[in-house]
Amino acid sequence: MFGLTTASAHAILALSCLEQADDRWVLARDLAACIGAPLPYLSKILNRLVGGGVVEAKRGYRGGFRLARPADRLTVAEIVAAVEGPDFLTGCILGLTTCSEERVCPLHGFWKQERQRIAEQLEQLHLGAVSAFEQQAGRGFNRCSVDLAAVLEKGKAP
Amino acid sequence: MFGLTTASAHAILALSCLEQADDRWVLARDLAACIGAPLPYLSKILNRLVGGGVVEAKRGYRGGFRLARPADRLTVAEIVAAVEGPDFLTGCILGLTTCSEERVCPLHGFWKQERQRIAEQLEQLHLGAVSAFEQQAGRGFNRCSVDLAAVLEKGKAP
DNA sequence: AAAATTGTTGACTCGCGAGTCATGAAAGCT
DNA sequence: AGCTTTCATGACTCGCGAGTCAACAATTTT
Numbered sequence: 001m002f003g004l005t006t007a008s009a010h011a012i013l014a015l016s017c018l019e020q021a022d023d024r025w026v027l028a029r030d031l032a033a034c035i036g037a038p039l040p041y042l043s044k045i046l047n048r049l050v051g052g053g054v055v056e057a058k059r060g061y062r063g064g065f066r067l068a069r070p071a072d073r074l075t076v077a078e079i080v081a082a083v084e085g086p087d088f089l090t091g092c093i094l095g096l097t098t099c100s101e102e103r104v105c106p107l108h109g110f111w112k113q114e115r116q117r118i119a120e121q122l123e124q125l126h127l128g129a130v131s132a133f134e135q136q137a138g139r140g141f142n143r144c145s146v147d148l149a150a151v152l153e154k155g156k157a158p
Numbered sequence: 159m160f161g162l163t164t165a166s167a168h169a170i171l172a173l174s175c176l177e178q179a180d181d182r183w184v185l186a187r188d189l190a191a192c193i194g195a196p197l198p199y200l201s202k203i204l205n206r207l208v209g210g211g212v213v214e215a216k217r218g219y220r221g222g223f224r225l226a227r228p229a230d231r232l233t234v235a236e237i238v239a240a241v242e243g244p245d246f247l248t249g250c251i252l253g254l255t256t257c258s259e260e261r262v263c264p265l266h267g268f269w270k271q272e273r274q275r276i277a278e279q280l281e282q283l284h285l286g287a288v289s290a291f292e293q294q295a296g297r298g299f300n301r302c303s304v305d306l307a308a309v310l311e312k313g314k315a316p
Numbered sequence: 317a318a319a320a321t322t323g324t325t326g327a328c329t330c331g332c333g334a335g336t337c338a339t340g341a342a343a344g345c346t
Numbered sequence: 347a348g349c350t351t352t353c354a355t356g357a358c359t360c361g362c363g364a365g366t367c368a369a370c371a372a373t374t375t376t
Contacts, residue, residue, distance in 0.1 A: 001246055002276070003269075005159055006364070009252035016264065028323070041365050047324065059323045060373025076265070088159055094167035104295075106174065106288040107234070110279050111161075117275070118160070121268050130264040137261070164334065186353070199335050205354065217353045218343025 007045050008083045010037045012130060014046065015079060018055065019071040019131040020141050024155030025064030034141060045083060052082025064155060072128035080122065089119050165203050166241045168195045170288060172204065173237060174297075176213065177229040177289040182313030183222030203241060210240025222313060229289055235280035247277050 004012075013035040018026055028046055032039040046065055049055045054074060055065050067074065080088055092099035093111035162170075171193040176184055186204055190197040204223055207213045212232060213223050225232065238246060250257035251269040 001163055001242060002160060002273070003249065003251045003253060006253050009254070012252065012264070027321095038365060040367075043323070044325085044365095050323095057323060058373080059321090059371075061321045061375065063322050063373070065323090084159060091161065093161045094170065095161060095164050096167070106170070106291040107283070110283060114272075114276055114279065115160070118272055121272065125265070125268060133264040185351095196335060198337075201353070202335095202355080208353095215353060216343080217341080217351085219345065219351045221343070221352050223353090 004080060005084060007041075007048075008080045010035065010042055011045050011049060011079055011083045012076065012127075013037075013134075014042060015049070015054070015067070015071075015074070015127055016131040016134045017141055018065060018067055019127055020135060021066070021155060023066055025058055025062065025066055026155055027064045031065070049079070049082050052078070054079055054082050062154070067127075070128075071131055072126050074127040075123050076125040076127065076130065077119065077122035079127065089115055162238060163242060165199075165206075166238045168193065168200055169203050169207060169237055169241045170234065170285075171195075171292075172200060173207070173212070173225070173229075173232070173285055174289040174292045176223060176225055177285055178293060179224070179313060181224055183216055183220065183224055184313055185222045189223070207237070207240050210236070212237055212240050220312070224313075225285075228286075230284050230286035232285040233281050234283040234285065234288065235277065237285065238280065247273055 014031045014037070017031055017034045028043050029039055031037075031046075032042045035042075046055060046057070050057050050065075053068055056068050057063070057065050092105055093107050094105050096105050099105040099108060172189045172195070175189055175192045186201050187197055189195075189204075190200045193200075204213060204215070208215050208223075211226055214226050215221070215223050250263050251265050252263050254263050257263040257266060
């Protein structure tokens with residue numbers, strides 16, 4: 001109930017892998033293998049990230065995905081918003097449609113504050129930090145079954 | 159995605175109404191009418207609250223529900239736990255089953271802190287405060303279509 | 317131009333929370 | 347004892363996020 005959707009989780013982990021590949025094009029298939037997500041589902045999530053301006057896609061031979069901007073200029077808030085829609089953190093905690101600033105619900109004060117805190121945290125958290133954390137933990141391309149050297153070699157501009 | 163389930167919302171609003179009836183027995187039907195929730199669904203939610211020791215139920219003629227304790231000794235955390243299970247605020251924000259203190263996920267630090275904050279807030283928030291807020295806002299039994307005087311008269315011990 | 321590669325998209329299934337319906341079980345009244 | 351009232355509960359439907367499958371469109375290589 002409290003937490004991100006699995007779609008957002010896939011997105012964050014996949015982008016963390018992407019960051020480790022620098023500017024090279026990486027296949028959705030390799031990202032899926034790396035984070036253990038189903039390829040067709042991840043494809044749709046990546047597609048939403050394209051729409052949100054988080055990643056770029058290139059079709060056809062030697063295509064794939066790469067970050068639209070450097071990882072330290074991509075926030076987790078932005079990533080989640082691209083996947084789940086811009087309103088993922090708005091709304092009443094009790095789900096009341098009538099709850100507004102004028103006619104607030106009994107948990108409004110508490111939730112308004114928490115919501116703002118969470119939003120701020122997610123905006124301050126950059127993909128670079130997430131990726132660095134994952135890399136230090138020995139995850140990402142380093143430790144998955146994907147052959148990193150081959151992926152990077154293949155992703156280079158011809 | 160972020161927020162309580164509607165079941166918890168129904169519970170909080172219904173309990174707020176219950177508080178305004180003091181120690182009298184109130185019918186599930188009246189609570190449902192008062193908060194605008196479907197009766198059969200609310201019944202199941204009230205049943206979970208019985209199991210969680212939040213309310214008491216009495217069947218048969220002149221039966222109904224009443225709070226198991228005074229409203230200022232019932233926390234919102236307790237109510238939500240009764241409805242959604244005790245683990246409603248545990249677990250990884252990315253939904254990773256492998257995430258633990260030893261092998262944390264990239265958002266672990268952020269989420270652990272937020273989770274704790276939310277838990278503390280919900281534990282400090284008592285039903286009495288919620289009910290007082292609702293009453294001041296002109297909601298609860300005061301403003302619903304239910305005849306408060308009749309309900310209270312009926313709920314008295316014979 | 318043809319073939320191979322790779323992202324795109326719509327239709328489908330599955331599980332779960334939300335909500336409905338009908339029936340059963342306890343408690344009080346007469 | 348029988349009737350009425352009221353909570354308890356299992357089976358069902360509905361909508362939605364998650365995940366699958368298959369056909370399609372774009373791009374590069376040969």
